[in-house]
Structures are given as structure tokens and as C-alpha cells.
Amino acid sequence: MYTLRELAAGFQVSERTLTRKLEVGELRGYKVGHQWRVRGRDWLEYTGAVSGPRVFVVANAKGGAGKSTFTTNLAVLRAQQGKRVLLLDLDPQGHLATLLNMSVDPDRTTVQLLNEELRLPRNAPGSRERWHTLWTDLLQSVPGAGEHDALSRILLVPAHNDLADLERANFHRTKPIEYALREALDALGTLGVDVDEVWIDTPPNLGPLTRNALMAAHYVVSPFAKSDLGLDGLERLMILVEQYLEFNPYLRVAGLVMNYGNPRTIMHNEIRDTIRTRPSLAPYLLDTYVSEAERFNQAPRLGLPLVLAEPSSSSTQELRRVLEEVDTRVQ
Ligand SMILES: Nc1ncnc2c1ncn2[C@@H]1O[C@H](COP(=O)(O)OP(=O)(O)OP(=O)(O)O)[C@@H](O)[C@H]1O
Ligand SMILES: [Mg+2]
Known part of the structure; x- marks a missing residue:
């Protein structure tokens, strides 16, 4: 309200x-x-925000849970289905560009997208043109688009370390702080850019950048590592999602996905059992989990997201099943 x-x-x-x-x-x-x-x-x-592209945010307050890995690979799998996907990196660490083997121009990042000084009131004269210029400048094709059909359907706005400064300085100046991304995506919707889905990577905290994503998103996907500390991060995220429903009634949890799974370990089974006993988490736990696999660490060296570098690996199959299960929940 x-x-x-x-x-x-x-x-x-x-x-x-x-x-x-x-x-x-x-x-x-x-x-x-x-x-x-x-x-x-x-x-x-x-x-008119409802009629725009579907927006997925990948979030977890814990570091190393697999957010950037999931964002990149799920977006590529989606593009393989023929969808046009926009990837937005809201993590100052800028891992999406690394995983997509792209060098970052510091003048063409999500810093410019969220920077208040560049923004104009939506209905102000010249606002549409300014947004058009900004988005056109920021949307970037990724390396390999010529050889891989799926990559040709992906656009990226990478992150830059300056996003951390923006988070500290700019975002605290005006209130409420969380609308910057929503506004930018609303503007994108009116420009007629052909995008079916947006996937957003977020930093390992629940600060202003993650909140911006929650304000703009329809669905939250949250990978988590199998540890008790991981569950703590998930519960904090669920509380925040609940609070944001008031401002963004379209926000839904599409799935909590165990990463680094290994059903032969006690921890794997204990954590899943614990989640099933917690009412704030249990309804969202996906049956599918992604197993711990060394190939994830090697993928960046191949210069391609894992699902393209090793399309028939068990990890790719698992990620495909994650996307299928997410889809059954968001339809
Ligand atoms: N299932 C897995 N098995 C083995 N290694 C994995 C798996 N998933 C991710 N990794 C590796 O773990 C590291 C952390 O993953 P990733 O960067 O995706 O996490 P993150 O949540 O984005 O981290 P951060 O919070 O720092 O942004 C990366 O080196 C990645 O290759
Ligand atoms: Mg990351």
C-alpha cells in the first residue's frame, strides 16, 4: 500500500x-x-510493469552459494529454448562478465543504469529519448554470440566495482532507495526492446542492491550451500521477500535449490530434513539439487558457461531440471 x-x-x-x-x-x-x-x-x-518481461532475481545473503553460476547457466538454458534474455549484474564483484568471458567497459555497466543523476522523471520531456539512449548504450552482446545460437539471444549489462560506491553514497541520498531498477525496467518496457526474460545476479547480502532487485522482480530463485549457516541466510531472505510483497505484490519465491549436493553425506540429508520442518522454507524447496562438481570451477577457463562447455554433463542435466521445476512453479 x-x-x-x-x-x-x-x-x-x-x-x-x-x-x-x-x-x-x-x-x-x-x-x-x-x-x-x-x-x-x-x-x-x-x-504497465505487469506486461513487461518476466523478471527473475537470484539471491541469497550468503556468499559462495552459487548465485552467479546459477544466474548465468539458467539464463543460457533459457536462451537455448529460444527466449531472448537480458542479464543484469547487480553485484559489484561483476562475476557475470567473468563467467561470460567478457571484458567490462566501466562506462557501460549497471552503475550507469542505477545512477540517479542520469535518471529523469518518467513523464518529463525528453525522458523517453534519454532512457532510449542509455539502454541502447548499456545493452551488450556477449562473446561467442556468433558461434552459439543461445548466446546470440543474450544481452548483458555487466557490473563494475563502482557499484559498491553507488550503494554507499547515492542510494542513501533520497528515499525510498529501492525503486531505481524498477524504474529502469519500466522504461525498458516502453522502448520496445525485444526481451522475454530478465535474470538478475545479486551480491551476498540483503542491502540496497538486492532490495532493488526484489522491488523489480517477479520471481526469486535462491541457491544455497548445504550448511546450517546457509539456512540462516535463506530465512532472512524469506522474511525480506514477505516484507517486499507490500510494495511488489508480484514477487514470488520460485524455488530454493540446494547446491553442492551429495546425498551420500549426512549433511545433505540433514539440511533437507531441517528445511522440511521450517514453515517459511519448506514449501519452496525444489526436489532437484545441483551436485558438487569440480567442473564448475573449471568452466570459466573454457571461456563459456558450463551448460555450453559441457552440454551433456550431469551438472548441465541438473541445471536443466532446476529450470523445469522452477517453471512448473511459476506457471
Ligand atoms: N555445484 C558446485 N560444485 C562445485 N563448485 C561450485 C558449484 N557451484 C558453484 N561452484 C563454485 O563455487 C564458487 C562460488 O560460486 P558462485 O560464484 O556462483 O557463488 P555466488 O553465490 O555467486 O558467490 P558470491 O556470493 O561471492 O557472489 C565458484 O568458484 C563456482 O565455480
Ligand atoms: Mg556471485
């Missing part, structure tokens, strides 16, 4: 304009006393 002040601050429209739209029924809302309130769903419908 939003107040007009929140909408005005978050989306850079005036409260007067919003009031007018509410009064003529262009935007749905209702009054509490003299104050208008707008439901998140009504706002998203109004902004």
Missing part, C-alpha cells in the same frame, strides 16, 4: 498529478480520511 507521498518520491511524479489521475479513475485507489492510498498491484498495473 502506498501513500501519494511515497509514490511521488519513488517515481518522481507530483502528488498533484497523482491526485488528478485518482480523481478521474485513471489510477485506482481509495481514501483513508482525506489521504489517498494506492495498492501495489494497482500501481503496477497502471505503470
Whole structure:
């Protein structure tokens, strides 16, 4: 539920304009006393965000859980199905570019995408052109697109270490801080860029960058390593998702996926049993897990995501099953 002040601050429209739209029924809302309130769903419908590409965020507060590995490989598998996929890296570590063997131009990254100074109110004169110029500049093909059909359907906006500075400085200046990505993706939707799905990699924390992704996403996929500490990160993420439902009612958990699985170990089975006893996690645990396999560490040296470098490996099959199971849950 939003107040007009929140909408005005978050989306850079005036409260007067919003009031007018509410009064003529262009935007749905209702009054509490003299104050208008707008439901998140009504706002998203109004902004047209619902009709854009499906947006997946891969998140976990814990480092090394497999976020970047999953983001890259699931996006490539999706592109193999013929979908056009946009990869966005919101982790200052910038691992998506590494995994896709791409060198990063520091002037063409998610830093520019989220940087407030570059943004204009959505309906301001020249805003569309400015967004068009920005997105056109930032969307980049990945190496190997000429040889691999799937890679030709992938666009990447890589990350740069400066994202960490942006997180510290810029994001704390105006409130609310979490709308920058939502706004950028809304703008992308209006430019007619041909993208079916967006996959977002996030840093190993639940700070402003991950929150931006939760504000913009429809589905959360969360790989986790098999340890008790891993579960702690998952529970914190689930609490945050619950809170964000108020601002982004389309947010759903598409799956918690065990990574580094090995059913012959006690830990593997104990962790799965523990999850099944926790109401905040149990409904989302995927049957499929991804086994621990040395080939994941070698893939970056081959210059290709694992699912392309080793298409018939057991790890590729497992990742394919993860995507299938995610799909049965999001349909
Ligand atoms: N199933 C697996 N078996 C073995 N190694 C794996 C597996 N999954 C990922 N790895 C390796 O573990 C390391 C961490 O994976 P990855 O970078 O995807 O995690 P992350 O969650 O993105 O980490 P960070 O939080 O630092 O961004 C990488 O070197 C990756 O190759
Ligand atoms: Mg990562």
C-alpha cells in the first residue's frame, strides 16, 4: 500500500498529478480520511510493469552459494529454448562478465543504469529519448554470440566495482532507495526492446542492491550451500521477500535449490530434513539439487558457461531440471 507521498518520491511524479489521475479513475485507489492510498498491484498495473518481461532475481545473503553460476547457466538454458534474455549484474564483484568471458567497459555497466543523476522523471520531456539512449548504450552482446545460437539471444549489462560506491553514497541520498531498477525496467518496457526474460545476479547480502532487485522482480530463485549457516541466510531472505510483497505484490519465491549436493553425506540429508520442518522454507524447496562438481570451477577457463562447455554433463542435466521445476512453479 502506498501513500501519494511515497509514490511521488519513488517515481518522481507530483502528488498533484497523482491526485488528478485518482480523481478521474485513471489510477485506482481509495481514501483513508482525506489521504489517498494506492495498492501495489494497482500501481503496477497502471505503470504497465505487469506486461513487461518476466523478471527473475537470484539471491541469497550468503556468499559462495552459487548465485552467479546459477544466474548465468539458467539464463543460457533459457536462451537455448529460444527466449531472448537480458542479464543484469547487480553485484559489484561483476562475476557475470567473468563467467561470460567478457571484458567490462566501466562506462557501460549497471552503475550507469542505477545512477540517479542520469535518471529523469518518467513523464518529463525528453525522458523517453534519454532512457532510449542509455539502454541502447548499456545493452551488450556477449562473446561467442556468433558461434552459439543461445548466446546470440543474450544481452548483458555487466557490473563494475563502482557499484559498491553507488550503494554507499547515492542510494542513501533520497528515499525510498529501492525503486531505481524498477524504474529502469519500466522504461525498458516502453522502448520496445525485444526481451522475454530478465535474470538478475545479486551480491551476498540483503542491502540496497538486492532490495532493488526484489522491488523489480517477479520471481526469486535462491541457491544455497548445504550448511546450517546457509539456512540462516535463506530465512532472512524469506522474511525480506514477505516484507517486499507490500510494495511488489508480484514477487514470488520460485524455488530454493540446494547446491553442492551429495546425498551420500549426512549433511545433505540433514539440511533437507531441517528445511522440511521450517514453515517459511519448506514449501519452496525444489526436489532437484545441483551436485558438487569440480567442473564448475573449471568452466570459466573454457571461456563459456558450463551448460555450453559441457552440454551433456550431469551438472548441465541438473541445471536443466532446476529450470523445469522452477517453471512448473511459476506457471
Ligand atoms: N555445484 C558446485 N560444485 C562445485 N563448485 C561450485 C558449484 N557451484 C558453484 N561452484 C563454485 O563455487 C564458487 C562460488 O560460486 P558462485 O560464484 O556462483 O557463488 P555466488 O553465490 O555467486 O558467490 P558470491 O556470493 O561471492 O557472489 C565458484 O568458484 C563456482 O565455480
Ligand atoms: Mg556471485
